[in-house]
Amino acid sequence: MSPxxxxxxxxxxxMHAGWNVLGKRNAPSLSSFTLAYGAGGAVMLPLVLLGxxxxxxxxxxxxxxALSGLCQMLYMGGLAWAxxxxxxxxxxxxxxxxxxxxxxxxxxxxLGSRVLDRWDGLGMVLVVAGALCLPLxxxxxxxxxxxxxxxxxxxxxxxxxxxxxxxxxxxxxxxMQGAGHSGLTAGAVFMVLQALMTLSWSVPLLALLPAERxxxxxxxxxxxxxxxxxxxxxxxxxxxxxxxxxLTKEVSYVVALRQLSIPVGVLMGVLWLxxxxxxxxxxxxxxxxxxxxxxxx
Numbered sequence: 001m002s003p004x005x006x007x008x009x010x011x012x013x014x015m016h017a018g019w020n021v022l023g024k025r026n027a028p029s030l031s032s033f034t035l036a037y038g039a040g041g042a043v044m045l046p047l048v049l050l051g052x053x054x055x056x057x058x059x060x061x062x063x064x065x066a067l068s069g070l071c072q073m074l075y076m077g078g079l080a081w082a083x084x085x086x087x088x089x090x091x092x093x094x095x096x097x098x099x100x101x102x103x104x105x106x107x108x109x110x111l112g113s114r115v116l117d118r119w120d121g122l123g124m125v126l127v128v129a130g131a132l133c134l135p136l137x138x139x140x141x142x143x144x145x146x147x148x149x150x151x152x153x154x155x156x157x158x159x160x161x162x163x164x165x166x167x168x169x170x171x172x173x174x175x176m177q178g179a180g181h182s183g184l185t186a187g188a189v190f191m192v193l194q195a196l197m198t199l200s201w202s203v204p205l206l207a208l209l210p211a212e213r214x215x216x217x218x219x220x221x222x223x224x225x226x227x228x229x230x231x232x233x234x235x236x237x238x239x240x241x242x243x244x245x246x247l248t249k250e251v252s253y254v255v256a257l258r259q260l261s262i263p264v265g266v267l268m269g270v271l272w273l274x275x276x277x278x279x280x281x282x283x284x285x286x287x288x289x290x291x292x293x294x295x296x297x
Contacts, residue, residue: 005244009257012244015237017264019230020079020092021272026222026230028083029215033076033234034202039224040231041195048192051185057176064172065190068165069197073205075161076198078154086151089269089281090134093262094152097131097288098159100124100259100295103166119294126291127259133284134266166254169194173246187243195235257295262288 023033048054082091101124135147169190176186206212219227245254263285269275 002247005247005254006257008240008244008247009254010260012237012240013258013261014264015233015240016258017092017261017268019233019237020083020265021088021268022230022233023080024083024088024269025273026226027215027218028080029212030073030077030080030202030209031206031212031215032219032227032230033080034073034199034206035219036227036231037072037076037195037234038199038202038231039228040233040235041192041199043228043232044192044195044235047188050188051176051182052180054189056179058179061172061175061179064168064175065193065197068168068172068194069201071161071164071168072194072198073161073201075158075165076202077205078156078158078161082151082154082158085149085154087269087275088273089266089275091151091155092265092269093134093284093288094131095155095158095162096259096262096265097127098156099162099166100127100291102159102163106163106167123291123294126294127262127288128291130284130287130289130291131262133280133287136278136280136284165194169242170245173242177246183243183246186246187239187241190242191235191239194238195231253295257292259288259292262292 023036026032079092079095082095104120104124132147135152172190173183173186176190177183181189241254241258248254266281266285270277270281
């Protein structure tokens with residue numbers, strides 16, 4: 001991974017953990033996450049003028065974009081519904097860690113990727129093992145039922161969404177670069193288009209879900225400023241990752257390094273949201289860090 005891509009991912013890490021903790025603090029819901037994401041995309045709409053015209057993009061690009069927006073909506077819904085039922089310092093790491101294993105496996109099966117070596121594999125196993133330690137805050141939690149909860153199920157949905165958009169976005173960015181975009185303009189334009197596509201998928205779903213419709217008055221009370229600030233964090237953090245993807249040959253490395261947000265998220269959850277601290281969280285976080293070092297180096 002190039003130094004520029006590494007720096008972009010590290011900045012993204014801090015912003016990503018920040019908006020997740022902020023979302024948990026302000027009553028998480030699919031409506032709050034997707035409307036904020038769409039608002040961030042709308043504010044940054046002028047960025048679509050960067051690089052070649054949108055009409056120069058091939059038709060296949062728009063299909064990938066639609067699929068990416070769907071996966072982003074599933075990811076945000078999974079996160080929001082998980083956070084409404086549990087602690088960020090447990091669920092956020094799990095949702096972030098599982099794609100470290102799933103993305104390379106899907107890449108190998110579907111895309112023919114063969115860049116990963118045994119040290120990458122060991123690092124990824126450590127990341128997942130550390131994530132599985134996080135819920136074990138007391139002896140009574142050391143059973144399989146600890147993981148068979150609605151909150152864990154929604155965290156898995158968020159992980160599946162991450163796998164989907166990570167692999168899809170790499171294909172979309174390649175098409176944009178083939179049409180004349182640089183890595184910088186491709187990432188900037190795509191992050192705006194993806195935010196708007198995610199919003200277009202979520203609006204019909206919000207209309208169908210009574211629980212989400214009931215959350216809308218609370219969003220109005222929080223104010224447009226909070227919505228836009230959160231949305232800008234959401235769009236910019238993934239925009240930086242998109243640019244890093246465009247500068248990197250192996251998407252699995254980018255996805256793995258992004259997991260540095262895991263210890264950051266755990267610390268924010270414990271220190272800012274006053275969630276319970278435990279030895280299991282500390283051990284799990286350290287094990288994940290060891291895995292991340294193996295992957296990054």
